[in-house]
Amino acid sequence: MTRFPRTIIKSSWKCGARISLAQSAGRLTRRHPLRTCASSAAGEDPYKVFGLSRNANSDAVNRAYKRKLAENRGDEAALARIEEAHSAIMMSQLTARLQGGVAVEKDIKYADRAVYFPWRPRLYKASKEVILYSGIAHAVMAAWGLLLRASAGSQPIVACAVIGAGANIYKLQQIFPPGPSGSSSENSALKNLLRGAALATLATFLGCFLIFTVPDFLAAQLNRQMPYWFYESEQALLALGTALSNWVMSSFFR
Missing domain, CATH: 1.20.120 (Four Helix Bundle (Hemerythrin (Met), subunit A))
Structure with missing residues (x-):
């Protein structure tokens, strides 16, 4: 079983909702060996599983992930594929951020700070x-x-x-x-x-x-x-x- 350094787990986050890396790591170690974002078990681009481009931000990834889960409810094979693609993207983004390869979003950069008004309205243009x-x-x-x-x-x-x-x-x-x-x-x-x-x-x-x-x-x-x-x-x-x-x-x- 792959072990992740404690410092990485403490600094982890969820795409847009701050899920702990420990949960994502648990899915990876239980279901699949650690892979990079470049490919999945079938050699496919995980971003294509969600219909996203590689420059999609964390909010777009999170929304597409939840939408795919809802669309494929009850299909174990499809859900496993979605979970694998999501985990691969998360690990790739984590690695890039730790290496300073991408800009860190404000909500993620200050995720360890207290949020005084977590319920506050946030800007979002509807359809x-x-x-x-x-x-x-x-x-x-x-x-x-x-x-x-x-x-x-x-x-x-x-x-x-x-x-x-x-x-x-x-x-x-x-x-x-x-x-x-x-x-x-x-x-x-x-x-x-x-x-x-x-x-x-x-x-x-x-x-x-x-x-x-x-x-x-x-x-x-x-x-x-x-x-x-x-x-x-x-x-x-x-x-x-x-x-x-x-x-x-x-x-x-x-």
């Missing part, structure tokens, strides 16, 4: 489909709140939060698809659900806060008074702010 349909849905809700503010009340605000949560969950399911039973990504569906709802809640709060509370507070600090229509249109403004903030969150953050 054109999500951006378009989310934009249309939120525009309809904003129009509802603006044009029918006398009867709409807070319903457009609630609807925007629900639409935002749905768009976030759909997007996260594409980025982090649930893995097969027993895998490290098995609980991704629940995590995506909770994170999608949390992102929508945050966006709703920020939209209401920035479009109504902040202007009112600044006016008070400057001994000014906002126009009468500002207070008269409170629900409409809150609907507009909620729609805009939820669209931005679902389109450009994860």
Whole structure:
């Protein structure tokens, strides 16, 4: 059984999610002898197993790995091939980083430092489909709140939060698809659900806060008074702010 130096295991990381090298090393030693990224048992390029180019970053590798696991659930031969290719890429990237051959990503470079806000939103551009349909849905809700503010009340605000949560969950399911039973990504569906709802809640709060509370507070600090229509249109403004903030969150953050 191959033994890895303790210093290597301590400095290990997962592509994009900081999995320990000890887990990857365990898979290698249990299933396959150590190989370089140049070839697998069949002599194939492990990057081609995931449909990636050799300059793909760790996030792209991790997403493709989880997607392949989900697509081949129950196919032991295919899963073994995917695990072997993933392990080969990880070992190749580790070797290159230890030798200073590639630039280390910020999240990996400082992986041993405490993360004060691990749940914080991160920049991520969603697919054109999500951006378009989310934009249309939120525009309809904003129009509802603006044009029918006398009867709409807070319903457009609630609807925007629900639409935002749905768009976030759909997007996260594409980025982090649930893995097969027993895998490290098995609980991704629940995590995506909770994170999608949390992102929508945050966006709703920020939209209401920035479009109504902040202007009112600044006016008070400057001994000014906002126009009468500002207070008269409170629900409409809150609907507009909620729609805009939820669209931005679902389109450009994860």
